[in-house]
Amino acid sequence: MKKKYKLKKNARYGLVGIVIIIAVILVGRSIYKDYVYKHSYEYNLELRGYDEKEIKLLIKNLDDKRLDKLANTKKDPVIVAFLQEKYYISKNLDRYLKYYENHKKVAYSDIVALVNTNNDYEHYEHDLKAKTSLDELLLCNKFYKLADGYEPEDLATMKNKYYYGEAQVVRQEVYDAFVDMWNDANEEGIYLIVNSSYRSFEDQKELYDLYKDNYGTTEADLVASRPGYSEHQTGLSVDVFSKDNTSTKTFKDSPAYSWLVNNSYKYGFILRYPExxxxxxxxxxxxxHYRYVGKKVAKELHNNNLTFEEYYAYYIENAAKKTK
Ligand SMILES: [Zn+2]
Structure with missing residues (x-):
């Protein structure tokens, strides 16, 4: 009898012991879970006033260092606004914020566009490499400089019915596209005519120095590119007028200009420096000034009202980094 009782008693203790252990585990787990939750970005960002959508956006896009900072300071609506911009590029966030600090009245979308295209720097003071390996998608401007002595390999001389003045030279693919465009314009009664196309580094230097010697650097920079930074050196650009209007002042009012604006993208050309x-x-x-970028990209730019700079920053440079 005694032995049986003892066994029963032991079993009861054992059972109580197990229940206590389970209870401790459960309570411990819940305390731990609570601890983890209270130290999570979700919890702390919510405390700072971010809503669920914003929290998801922040966690998806920002690194721990920045999240830690946000979780410990009052809500920053500016960061959220930048993250929601269509052309947001994560590596540029600090530059967006800096630009915003100094230009609070500029729209977020404009800041994104300006910074993406390096316009938070001064022209000619932030040299980047123009990637000629990208072929018709290379970017050359006041930030992207061509390698010294760059000259395209497949330059072709235009037939003289397509230009006036000095003989004009462009890359073969550009020439073929131009001829297609010329023929279709001609059928509609518009006679396109080129007066400037490929310019070598030396030609550009001569042109720029002429302005510089006569009017000084500031004036020269307004009317000509410095050598190495001119798109004309790529062989991908043409200055196009019409036979009855070759004036830089009034060409914008001509039927040929309207035709080019509405149709040049179909042949792979874009109005490069729009109003x-x-x-x-x-x-x-x-x-x-029209630039050849190929039909696909020209159509994209035309449909989305983007400059080549904006397209290049987001769809070429940034996209290449992402897939690396
Ligand atoms: Zn030009």
Whole structure:
């Protein structure tokens, strides 16, 4: 009898012991879970006033260092605004914020466009390499400089019915596309005519120095590119007018200009320096300067009202980094 009782008693203790252990585990786990949750970004960002959507956006895009900072300071609506921009590029966030600090009245989308295209730097003071390996998608402007002595390999001389003045030279693919465009324009009664195309480094230097010697650097920079930074050196650009209007002042009012604006993309050309985008391209509106980028990209730019600078930053440079 005694033995049986003892066994029963032991079993009861054992059972109580197990229950206690389970309870401790459960409570411990819940305390631990609570601890982890209270130290999570989700919890702390919510405390700072971010909503669920914003929290997801922040966690998806920012590194721990920045999240730690956000979790410990009052809500920063500016960062959230930048993250929601269509052309947001993560490596540029600090530059967006810095630009915003100094230009609070500029729209977020404009800041993103300006910084993506390096316009938070001064022209000619932030040299990057123009990637000629990208072929018709290479970017050359006041930030992207061509390698010294760069000269395209497949330059072709135009037949003289396509130009006036000196003989004109462009890359073969550009020439073929131009001829297609010329023929279709001609059928609609528009006679396109080129007056400038490929320019060598030396030609550009001569041109720029002439302005510089006569009017000084500031004036020269307004009307000509410095050598190495001119898109004309790529063999991908043409200055196009029409036979009845070759004036840089009035070409924008001509039927040929309207035709080019509405149709040139179908042949792979874009109006390179459009009106209203001067701060992005670094050039005054040039109704006559067309750049070959191929049909696919030309259509994208045309449909989305993007400059080549903006397209290049987001779809070429940034996309290449992401897939690396
Ligand atoms: Zn030009």
């Amino acid at each position: 209203g985008k001067e701060d992005i391209t670094g050039y005054e509106f040039e109704a006559w």
